[in-house]
Amino acid sequence: MRDAIVLYVNGARREVRGAAAFLTLSDWLRYEQRLTGTKVVCAEGDCGACTVLLGRRSGDRPWRFDPINACILTMAQLDGAHVLTIESVESNGALHEVQRAMCDNHGSQCGFCTPGFVMAMLGHFEHNPKERATPKQVANHLTGNLCRCTGYLPILDAAVDVRPEALESVVARHHSTQIESALDAIARDSLHIEDPERGAVHAPATVSELFALRAKHPDARIIAGNTDLGVMVNKQKLWPAGTARRAISLHLLHELDGVKVEEAQVTIGARATLGEVERAVKDAAPDFSRLLRVFASPQIKNAGTLVGNVANGSPIGDTIPSLYALGAEVELSSARGARWVPIDQFYLGYRKTQLAEDEVVTRVRFAPLGDKALFRAFKICQRRDLDISYVGAAFYLAHDGEVIREARVAYGGVGPTVLRLRDVERMLAGVALRDEAAWERVAEAIERAVTPRSDLRGSEEGRRVLSGNLLRKLGYELRGEVFA
Ligand SMILES: Cc1cc2nc3c(=O)[nH]c(=O)nc-3n(C[C@H](O)[C@H](O)[C@H](O)COP(=O)(O)OP(=O)(O)OC[C@H]3O[C@@H](n4cnc5c(N)ncnc54)[C@H](O)[C@@H]3O)c2cc1C
Ligand code: FES
Numbered sequence: 001m002r003d004a005i006v007l008y009v010n011g012a013r014r015e016v017r018g019a020a021a022f023l024t025l026s027d028w029l030r031y032e033q034r035l036t037g038t039k040v041v042c043a044e045g046d047c048g049a050c051t052v053l054l055g056r057r058s059g060d061r062p063w064r065f066d067p068i069n070a071c072i073l074t075m076a077q078l079d080g081a082h083v084l085t086i087e088s089v090e091s092n093g094a095l096h097e098v099q100r101a102m103c104d105n106h107g108s109q110c111g112f113c114t115p116g117f118v119m120a121m122l123g124h125f126e127h128n129p130k131e132r133a134t135p136k137q138v139a140n141h142l143t144g145n146l147c148r149c150t151g152y153l154p155i156l157d158a159a160v161d162v163r164p165e166a167l168e169s170v171v172a173r174h175h176s177t178q179i180e181s182a183l184d185a186i187a188r189d190s191l192h193i194e195d196p197e198r199g200a201v202h203a204p205a206t207v208s209e210l211f212a213l214r215a216k217h218p219d220a221r222i223i224a225g226n227t228d229l230g231v232m233v234n235k236q237k238l239w240p241a242g243t244a245r246r247a248i249s250l251h252l253l254h255e256l257d258g259v260k261v262e263e264a265q266v267t268i269g270a271r272a273t274l275g276e277v278e279r280a281v282k283d284a285a286p287d288f289s290r291l292l293r294v295f296a297s298p299q300i301k302n303a304g305t306l307v308g309n310v311a312n313g314s315p316i317g318d319t320i321p322s323l324y325a326l327g328a329e330v331e332l333s334s335a336r337g338a339r340w341v342p343i344d345q346f347y348l349g350y351r352k353t354q355l356a357e358d359e360v361v362t363r364v365r366f367a368p369l370g371d372k373a374l375f376r377a378f379k380i381c382q383r384r385d386l387d388i389s390y391v392g393a394a395f396y397l398a399h400d401g402e403v404i405r406e407a408r409v410a411y412g413g414v415g416p417t418v419l420r421l422r423d424v425e426r427m428l429a430g431v432a433l434r435d436e437a438a439w440e441r442v443a444e445a446i447e448r449a450v451t452p453r454s455d456l457r458g459s460e461e462g463r464r465v466l467s468g469n470l471l472r473k474l475g476y477e478l479r480g481e482v483f484a
């Protein structure tokens with residue numbers, strides 16, 4: 001059992017013990033390592049000023065470096081990882097090609113956002129080193145970064161101006177197979193850090209150890225990507241300053257890694273990030289993958305997990321309506337064994353689930369879509385990127401080309417939990433794809449079935465009308481009348 005977090009920062013090994021293990025990565029970099037190039041503005045994952053590259057073993061590739069928000073990750077999660085900060089980018093006093101492009105295109109004014117933008121761009125070029133970035137790719141890739149000075153165009157111009165022939169891989173300069181072997185060896189041993197004031201953090205190396213810990217400490221919080229929990233901690237809604245915490249981090253549990261896509265089943269492990277899911281289900285559930293494009297930002301999707309979204313249980317959690325409509329099941333496991341629960345039976349009320357005190361969510365699974373099934377998912381919010389849903393909806397329609405045979409319909413943001421509308425599903429079975437009048441009757445039934453409330457994002461009436469309109473929109477799409 002280790003009592004120290006082991007990680008690499010810009011190619012150098014570091015060990016972290018005691019109270020420092022409870023810091024955010026950004027605070028640790030800035031205050032303990034004096035790597036002050038990583039900035040903090042919002043401390044809630046929204047602005048990207050704190051972006052660094054996180055390298056670790058992951059489900060879809062052996063080792064992968066991706067941009068993440070250092071302000072909401074806790075140090076324990078960095079155990080076994082390699083972090084590259086802005087200080088790693090220049091080489092012997094010479095600017096990296098991305099930095100050169102930012103200067104030449106006037107992509108920096110006050111400069112506070114600049115390290116975050118450079119690291120986010122590097123994340124793109126590390127995976128796409130051979131081609132110039134297109135404006136669309138860049139705009140998508142930089143959705144997690146805000147700038148209050150430049151108006152963005154010079155930054156987008158800079159990214160497009162980066163010349164592949166002048167690019168050097170920062171990962172290749174600092175990372176090596178020796179580092180991987182050293183970190184792999186460390187990750188086989190579990191971690192337990194106890195601090196009299198800050199509390200305790202455990203990181204089991206096997207699932208049986210996880211179940212034993214869960215049974216012993218039912219009050220402990222499970223940490224997956226920490227993108228929900230990290231914000232709550234920073235805003236002092238969880239473990240306010242001066243209170244001790246107990247957390248169990250899943251970061252060493254490679255048994256829970258990855259997304260397995262098989263003919264009969266897609267299975268998503270508790271550690272699979274939303275980014276991995278987005279890439280993996282492109283063929284098995286294309287519209288689910290498309291929905292994940294507008295989930296948060298690349299930085300959040302590189303840390304946050306699908307299972308974290310499910311376990312968090314928000315009625316506006318973006319993946320949940322889709323998982324209802326896909327007929328997904330959730331695996332709840334403990335030392336007593338494992339049980340698969342249909343996701344629409346998992347939620348018992350507002351943020352209340354069936355999870356027993358000694359259980360954790362280990363996997364989510366659903367069947368891939370066949371040729372005769374149509375699946376559509378919608379996320380409605382006030383801006384396209386990095387916004388919380390106002391209403392979410394997902395539809396699964398099995399049909400024979402003319403008539404709907406079976407339907408699953410789920411809505412988020414219009415009730416205390418995501419709602420599965422079974423009466424509406426019964427109405428849809430037998431409806432001809434082109435029967436506009438029947439679709440209108442179903443849309444009106446949806447408006448009666450949902451139970452939205454007014455809040456600062458919108459009114460009860462607006463949500464109700466929108467709910468019906470999403471089915472009307474799907475009908476128009478199917479009839480090829482409007483909306484590409
Ligand atoms: C800037 C920002 C933007 C966001 N945008 C979106 C968005 O567009 N759509 C959206 O739906 N959400 C969004 N979120 C919320 C969050 O990113 C997601 O809910 C994410 O999926 C959470 O996953 P995680 O791994 O980070 O969970 P964590 O924060 O680690 O955990 C979330 C909760 O689930 C519990 N938990 C995690 N794993 C397990 C497990 N295996 N078993 C039992 N309990 C578990 C934790 O104890 C905790 O209570 C956003 C968050 C931020 C900070
Ligand atoms: S400081 Fe804003 S995302 Fe981290």
Ligand code: FES
Nearest residue numbers: 109110147148149
């Ligand atoms: S240059 Fe000032 S915030 Fe971007």
